[in-house]
Amino acid sequence: MVEVARAGRADIDWLVRADASAGEAWVSRCVALGEYLVAREAGEIVGFLRFSRFWGRVPYMEMIRVLPGHRRSGVGTALFLAWEDAMRGDGARLLMTSSECDESRPQDWHRRNGFSETGAIELPGLQWVPEVFFIKRIA
Structure with a gap:
């Protein structure tokens, strides 16, 4: 349990x-x-699950x-x-999360849990691949 x-x-x-x-x-x-x-x-x-708030408002699952x-x-x-x-x-009313674009298993998990892809950004000097963002409406 x-x-x-x-x-x-x-x-x-x-x-x-x-x-x-x-x-x-x-x-x-x-x-x-x-x-x-x-x-x-x-x-x-x-x-564990670690989160913060994107822009101080939107719950963002970091890890x-x-x-x-x-x-x-x-x-x-x-x-x-x-x-x-x-x-x-x-x-x-909205949840947010992300993963690196080449991480198919985490992305599949996000989708199974109701998230949909909303965009990606490149973070030169921080990551080698773009970060894909997901959102889920919960309102």
Whole structure:
């Protein structure tokens, strides 16, 4: 049984290791702002979802990651659905996410979860391939 909840201070060390590209300062900031959800099975964290707000308003899913031994078992979907419900509860009418244009599996996942492609941008010096953006209307 997967349980999803907002991350707390006790989860920071695990998140710093699991979301290594974010760095400790960013992880701590996001936890303090309630911008992480964690999924637990049998009391152990098996995945997380990190988000922010694009332009300070539109909920933007920055990262969703499930530990290898727990993938394709519904953990990612549970994280996403909990986030979608929380954002709807906050009054959001639109969700946003993205992936690199050559990442077909994440893009398929976004589409299965109701997102549609809305455009792409190139980020010279930051990425080698364009970033594809997706939106989902939830109002």
